Amino acid sequence: MTENSVPVLSVQNLRVSFDTQDGTVHAVDGVSFDAYAGETICIVGESGSGKSVMASSIMRLNNSSTATTEGRILVKGLDVLSASEEEVRGIRGSEVAMIFQDPMSALNPYFTVGKQIAEAYVVHHPGASKHEIHDVVLAMMIKVGIPSPEKRIDEYPHQFSGGMRQRIVIAIALINNPKILIADEPTTALDVTVQAQILDLMMSLQKEFGMTIILITHDLGVVAEVAQDVIVMYAGHIVEQSHVDALFHAPTHPYSWGLLGSVASYGDNKRGGLLTISGSPPSLISLPVGCSFHPRCAHSKGEGSVCMTDSPSLRSVGSDGSRSACHLADDVLVSVGRRGFRS
Amino acid sequence: MFLFVVRRLFFAVVLLLAVSVFTYLLFALLPTDPAALTCGIHCKPETVLANRIRLGYDKPVLEQYWQFLRGIFVGRDYGLGQTAFSCPAPSLGYSFNQHACVTSLIGETFPVTAFLAIGAFILWMIIGIGVGAIAALNKGKWQDRFATGFAAVGVSLPTFYIGLLVLFSVVIWFQILPFPSYESPLDNFSAFITAMILPWLVLAVLSAASYTRLTRNGMLEAMNEDFVRLGVAKGLRLRVILLRYVMRQALIPIVTIAGLDFAGLLGGAIITESVFSLPGMGRMSIRAVVDSDLPVLVGTTMVAAVFIVAANVIVDIAYGFLDPRVRVSS
Numbered sequence: 001m002t003e004n005s006v007p008v009l010s011v012q013n014l015r016v017s018f019d020t021q022d023g024t025v026h027a028v029d030g031v032s033f034d035a036y037a038g039e040t041i042c043i044v045g046e047s048g049s050g051k052s053v054m055a056s057s058i059m060r061l062n063n064s065s066t067a068t069t070e071g072r073i074l075v076k077g078l079d080v081l082s083a084s085e086e087e088v089r090g091i092r093g094s095e096v097a098m099i100f101q102d103p104m105s106a107l108n109p110y111f112t113v114g115k116q117i118a119e120a121y122v123v124h125h126p127g128a129s130k131h132e133i134h135d136v137v138l139a140m141m142i143k144v145g146i147p148s149p150e151k152r153i154d155e156y157p158h159q160f161s162g163g164m165r166q167r168i169v170i171a172i173a174l175i176n177n178p179k180i181l182i183a184d185e186p187t188t189a190l191d192v193t194v195q196a197q198i199l200d201l202m203m204s205l206q207k208e209f210g211m212t213i214i215l216i217t218h219d220l221g222v223v224a225e226v227a228q229d230v231i232v233m234y235a236g237h238i239v240e241q242s243h244v245d246a247l248f249h250a251p252t253h254p255y256s257w258g259l260l261g262s263v264a265s266y267g268d269n270k271r272g273g274l275l276t277i278s279g280s281p282p283s284l285i286s287l288p289v290g291c292s293f294h295p296r297c298a299h300s301k302g303e304g305s306v307c308m309t310d311s312p313s314l315r316s317v318g319s320d321g322s323r324s325a326c327h328l329a330d331d332v333l334v335s336v337g338r339r340g341f342r343s
Numbered sequence: 344m345f346l347f348v349v350r351r352l353f354f355a356v357v358l359l360l361a362v363s364v365f366t367y368l369l370f371a372l373l374p375t376d377p378a379a380l381t382c383g384i385h386c387k388p389e390t391v392l393a394n395r396i397r398l399g400y401d402k403p404v405l406e407q408y409w410q411f412l413r414g415i416f417v418g419r420d421y422g423l424g425q426t427a428f429s430c431p432a433p434s435l436g437y438s439f440n441q442h443a444c445v446t447s448l449i450g451e452t453f454p455v456t457a458f459l460a461i462g463a464f465i466l467w468m469i470i471g472i473g474v475g476a477i478a479a480l481n482k483g484k485w486q487d488r489f490a491t492g493f494a495a496v497g498v499s500l501p502t503f504y505i506g507l508l509v510l511f512s513v514v515i516w517f518q519i520l521p522f523p524s525y526e527s528p529l530d531n532f533s534a535f536i537t538a539m540i541l542p543w544l545v546l547a548v549l550s551a552a553s554y555t556r557l558t559r560n561g562m563l564e565a566m567n568e569d570f571v572r573l574g575v576a577k578g579l580r581l582r583v584i585l586l587r588y589v590m591r592q593a594l595i596p597i598v599t600i601a602g603l604d605f606a607g608l609l610g611g612a613i614i615t616e617s618v619f620s621l622p623g624m625g626r627m628s629i630r631a632v633v634d635s636d637l638p639v640l641v642g643t644t645m646v647a648a649v650f651i652v653a654a655n656v657i658v659d660i661a662y663g664f665l666d667p668r669v670r671v672s673s
Binding site for chain 1: 668
């Protein structure tokens with residue numbers, strides 16, 4: 001992380017809420033972080049912790065009629081949230097691109113893949129000639145590893161396998177050489193063998209294009225593999241932001257411990273199966289008072305303590321730049337004694 | 344694709360043959376004697392017998408059917424000597440009530456039905472898809488509520504009620520238009536429009552209701568698709584996304600139903616034609632039912648069946664063009 005340079009993406013106090021019949025859902029509640037050129041940030045957390053909503057906000061993809069978004073998201077100095085539709089459109093696909101979870105549904109079934117890749121290029125290169133477009137699309141298809149692209153350029157999405165479709169989605173995302181790539185669980189819907197290929201592809205293309213990747217994932221194995229920085233989200237808040245090594249060796253939030261503890265690994269049976277985090281995520285309509293994790297937290301100090309009364313803010317803990325939103329972060333660090341979590 | 348079309352056409356012909364068999368069975372199964380219907384109650388038995396022989400009703404049913412089928416392709420001659428006459432191909436029989444070949448009767452009435460159907464169809468597609476699209480783009484707002492209400496009312500109101508209501512209020516009460524009296528557009532275009540405008544509107548507005556619903560729901564469903572989100576994420580303009588992504592998907596069920604609805608209408612808009620006294624095929628066939636004019640009934644049924652079957656084939660082929668997934672797998 002180059003601390004002195006200007007971040008390519010700066011999310012400042014982002015709040016996203018949805019009005020539903022049951023009440024207002026606070027999907028993202030005061031999230032701030034910066035991303036710098038060329039780094040990979042992983043965002044982890046349970047389903048419903050606000051990861052995807054947060055990611056969609058960066059391109060302002062949330063439905064404006066139901067979602068209320070506050071805060072600032074700066075991309076290349078432009079505040080995405082207050083910019084005009086035309087300004088945001090100029091950023092979408094050219095500065096910031098996105099890869100969706102399910103490649104089966106992410107491609108338009110009515111047009112050839114070639115047309116869909118070309119479409120993404122043409123919208124930001126209005127004067128491009130047919131010949132140029134064809135060459136660019138073909139080159140991109142080769143880059144993402146589509147065999148015999150001259151033939152496949154005129155085929156429809158349903159003629160491709162899941163992994164190949166995800167390659168097409170990546171081709172669409174990277175055709176304009178974006179600064180930021182948001183990948184929302186890009187491998188979750190794929191076969192395990194294909195998952196590794198797609199991740200490798202993304203990482204090698206990141207080296208080539210020098211973009212920042214924001215990767216949303218459930219898979220801590222993936223995090224260990226690719227991330228520099230990790231953001232752990234819980235109930236719409238960032239509860240921990242750490243360098244990947246710090247997170248795996250000395251997590252600073254009890255929820256991060258729980259997440260790491262619930263990773264299955266070969267030979268776990270001696271310990272008596274998987275560890276789970278007891279309880280279930282809170283309702284985003286009425287969060288618990290105080291720390292929203294306290295009902296599930298083994299370290300919570302109980303009735304009348306700070307855990308029950310005050311919502312903890314994200315602050316620096318330790319010496320390796322970790323940030324934690326736990327009142328007890330320092331105690332917790334002491335009690336773990338900074339021995340490696342995995343040891 | 345070519346094989347698919349050939350196979351589809353072959354089955355269409357088989358289907359039409361089956362329809363012709365069942366329709367023609369009317370002659371054999373109905374208790375009425377078609378020959379007796381050729382002249383009034385005071386008819387002499389000799390005349391009935393002569394007519395029976397002249398029209399071929401003395402032959403076995405199977406042979407009658409064969410004559411009918413043959414007539415479609417080569418035309419048909421009735422009687423001998425001085426009283427002989429013929430209905431040239433494609434002959435659908437001879438109406439002894441109206442003393443005319445069924446084909447020429449259909450030739451007179453079909454244009455009226457076709458003009459009604461085409462005009463109403465264009466209007467209802469514009470209204471239905473337009474209102475549906477406005478509703479989808481303003482989901483939850485007053486435009487949407489209005490459109491949903493319009494669809495609910497339009498679907499549940501019967502044509503004869505609205506038709507009579509409009510006729511009564513516009514023509515009799517407010518006297519904005521004269522009582523509709525059909526004229527060919529070639530003879531008197533303004534009279535043609537004057538006569539057609541009310542039936543067009545009534546038919547269009549009532550049929551548009553279900554298209555409004557289809558368009559609205561289809562578009563809203565499409566807007567939730569991942570590929571539409573990817574379109575937005577590409578930086579495409581809203582207009583492009585709506586046309587190439589959202590409408591493209593919403594249009595598929597609409598095309599299917601529109602094809603069948605239009606074909607059904609070409610077979611005769613019985614109620615609308617009756618309410619607005621349009622001399623179309625629908626009114627002719629309902630009159631044929633009342634008068635037991637069996638040849639006309641068989642003829643109009645066959646024509647309607649041809650349109651329905653043809654529409655099915657066209658819709659199937661159109662499907663292949665609209666959805667590449669259907670094209671390749673067939």
